[in-house]
Amino acid sequence: MNDLLNLIKDRHSSRIFFDPNRSIAKDDLHKILEAGSWAPTAHNMQNFEVLIVDDKKLIEAIADLKMPTSMTFIKENYKQLSFSEKDLLQKKTGVLGTMFPPAWTKPNVKKADITTDDRGDFMQKELISSPVLGIVLYDPSRRAPASEGDFLGIISLGCVMENMWLMANSLGIDFHIVSSLSNGPAGKNIKKLLNIPKELIIAYSFRLGYAVNKNNKYLRVRRDVEDFMHHNKYGAKHERN
Ligand SMILES: Cc1cc2nc3c(=O)[nH]c(=O)nc-3n(C[C@H](O)[C@H](O)[C@H](O)COP(=O)(O)O)c2cc1C
Known part of the structure; x- marks a missing residue:
């Protein structure tokens, strides 16, 4: 159990350059996607598709898109x-x-x-360095029954994200969520470039790879359990023995 908690705590965002010459083994990629497939989804609707892009030219074309x-x-x-x-x-x-x-x-x-837009510039270089870019597509037609705005369906996509992320990190593969490819003109162009049907929505993308610089630790913080746990009544604080 402690191993699981350690794995969860060690999972981290890799906002760094990856080694473009180090690809992701097919078996590992399969494990990451399989972990995603076993995520809980509301009503088991499995309301997602994952597009894996490992064609260097396509990744470069995506990185070239303007993402203000x-x-x-x-x-x-x-x-x-x-x-x-x-x-x-x-x-x-x-x-x-x-x-x-x-x-x-x-x-x-x-x-x-x-x-x-230095960050945009940096993002572009980060993207180009990625051997694999994953694009998670939300399928609104597989909506969670009676969920207003398919709120539950959207939560489900987060569960898929976490499963894939944990699996990747447990295999020693760096993982970085990229939200900026989802919306606006960039999202539209990516859909066109990758033949994504118009009824599907880009929920988020992720970069997979191996960090060039292994010394990339940064300060990660969390609230303590006592900060967000309420006991029996909202506002009543929980005492840890
Ligand atoms: C829905 C969602 C969207 C995110 N979008 C981005 C993003 O666009 N770029 C980024 O660098 N990190 C993104 N993140 C990562 C968070 O910033 C990160 O998880 C948080 O700062 C905690 O850091 P950690 O992942 O290292 O624990 C996203 C995370 C989630 C869950």
Whole structure:
């Protein structure tokens, strides 16, 4: 059981360059997808398809697509940033500001301040370095019965994500979720490029690979159980013996 908890705690985001010459073994890729297939989904609707892209030219074409970051993202992102490890350790949620281009980490940032989208540039290089890009497609026709807005179906896609992520990390394979390929013009172009039927929606993408720099640990924080667990009545705190 401790092994499982350790595996869960060790799972991490690999926002780094992968070795483009080190491919993912077919057996390992199969295990990752098989782990995804055993995820719980609402009503067992298995409302997803996974498109695996390992053709270098296609990955380059995807990386070449313009993916401008919205001001909504930049503004909402700013609100939850921490500007030091001490601050992040205190907050226990969110991420460090150093993950983002300096312009994104200023208060009241305006569109005119975002002259170069360094993160976009970086993202492009990260994408190109990936031997495998997975694209998870949401099939709204396999909706969870009576679930408003298919809320339960959308949660199911997260369960698939976690299973694949845990399997990949347990095999020593780095995994990085990329949301920016899902929406806007980039999403539209990817659908065209990869023949994705129009009724399917790109839920999220993930990069798989082996980190070039193994020394890529960064501070990861979580709330303590006592911070979010309520006992019998909301607001009543749980005492750990
Ligand atoms: C639905 C979802 C979308 C995410 N999108 C991105 C993303 O676009 N880019 C990224 O670098 N990380 C993305 N992440 C990863 C989270 O930022 C990450 O899990 C969180 O900061 C905790 O860090 P950890 O994964 O190392 O534990 C996403 C995670 C989830 C669950």
